[in-house]
Amino acid sequence: MSRAPPSAPAELDEPYDLPAGSVEAFRRDGFIRLKRVFGPAVLDAFGREITRATIALSTESRALADRSTYGQAFLQVMNLWRRDAAARRFVFGKRLARLAAELLEVEGVRLYHDQSLYKEPGGGLTPAHADQGYWPLATDRSVTAWVPLQATPDELGPLGFYAGSHAYDQGRDLAISDESEREISARMQASGFPLVASGFELGEVSFHLGATFHRAGPNTSQAARSVMTVIYMDADMRLKAPDNPMQANDWAAWCPGAKVGELIDTPLNPVLFRG
Numbered sequence: 204m205s206r207a208p209p210s211a212p213a214e215l216d217e218p219y220d221l222p223a224g225s226v227e228a229f230r231r232d233g234f235i236r237l238k239r240v241f242g243p244a245v246l247d248a249f250g251r252e253i254t255r256a257t258i259a260l261s262t263e264s265r266a267l268a269d270r271s272t273y274g275q276a277f278l279q280v281m282n283l284w285r286r287d288a289a290a291r292r293f294v295f296g297k298r299l300a301r302l303a304a305e306l307l308e309v310e311g312v313r314l315y316h317d318q319s320l321y322k323e324p325g326g327g328l329t330p331a332h333a334d335q336g337y338w339p340l341a342t343d344r345s346v347t348a349w350v351p352l353q354a355t356p357d358e359l360g361p362l363g364f365y366a367g368s369h370a371y372d373q374g375r376d377l378a379i380s381d382e383s384e385r386e387i388s389a390r391m392q393a394s395g396f397p398l399v400a401s402g403f404e405l406g407e408v409s410f411h412l413g414a415t416f417h418r419a420g421p422n423t424s425q426a427a428r429s430v431m432t433v434i435y436m437d438a439d440m441r442l443k444a445p446d447n448p449m450q451a452n453d454w455a456a457w458c459p460g461a462k463v464g465e466l467i468d469t470p471l472n473p474v475l476f477r478g
Contacts, residue, residue: 214241214242215245215292215297215298217297225306226308230308231367233366233367234409234410234411234412235409236403237302237410238406239407240298240407242406243405243406248289249293249431250353252290253429254321254352256286256290257279257280257321257429258278260286260287261321263278272327272330275326276329277326279320279321281316281318281456282317283318283319284317290319297476299433300435300475304476311476312474313472313475314435314436315436316456316471317431319429320431321429322359322429323422326421326422328360328419329379330379331365331383331416331417331418333368334434335375335414336450338450338453339445342437344436344440345413345436345440346410346411347432347433348410348432349432350433351403353428354403355428356424357420359402361403361419362400362418363399363400363417363418364398365397365398365415365417366398366399368391368396371390371391373390374387374390374416375414388418391416400418442454442465444463457472
């Protein structure tokens with residue numbers, strides 16, 4: 204179903220100048236939001252193509268009311284870059300990858316996987332969770348770029364982050380669910396990690412560590428919320444022995460052929476930036 208990608212403005216690959224103090228803020232909070240990472244031309248052209256491909260490739264056919272809490276949160280397609288030319292061009296863009304490397308304070312990053320997230324009108328909340336528990340990665344040098352493909356005011360359900368929670372070691376075994384929403388939200392409040400959540404301007408992008416707890420509200424509007432995410436890891440990341448079935452499943456899905464203790468260097472995990 205892949206079509207030729209739209210004409211790609213140079214900003215997909217050109218460096219973005221991090222504001223002063225950004226790396227320190229990211230190190231402290233476990234996330235950062237950056238304004239004007241992409242202009243309207245990129246978001247319009249690639250947003251339409253990524254959204255089209257996501258809807259076409261989604262296998263969800265149930266009505267919202269018939270799904271679990273997680274199923275109501277969004278339609279999702281993983282590794283869209285392998286099935287759609289526009290998604291591949293976007294995912295392989297060097298601007299986001301360079302930012303990921305700078306924020307992680309590593310020399311380069313490679314792809315873990317991408318994930319397109321389409322929150323339908325009336326779609327439910329995305330329960331509180333942290334990603335790192337799913338990932339069989341030897342260190343914490345992993346980060347997700349969350350790229351809204353349209354302006355995302357509060358009613359569309361923007362992503363929110365528990366600032367500083369990457370240092371909190373409890374609740375990481377909870378799969379994303381009603382239970383994780385209830386338990387993690389309560390623990391974050393009791394431990395003094397504030398939820399930072401507000402609308403995203405057009406072109407604003409967030410980055411969060413795999414260890415940072417986060418959630419998103421429901422989409423109470425009549426419009427869809429379309430988001431493209433790219434998950435990066437240190438280009439020198441090694442595979443660790445899985446701690447749980449979720450990590451074993453991720454090993455098989457996102458880095459097949461990688462060996463425990465060795466560099467994760469498979470055809471699905473190309474280096475996207477090296478300084």
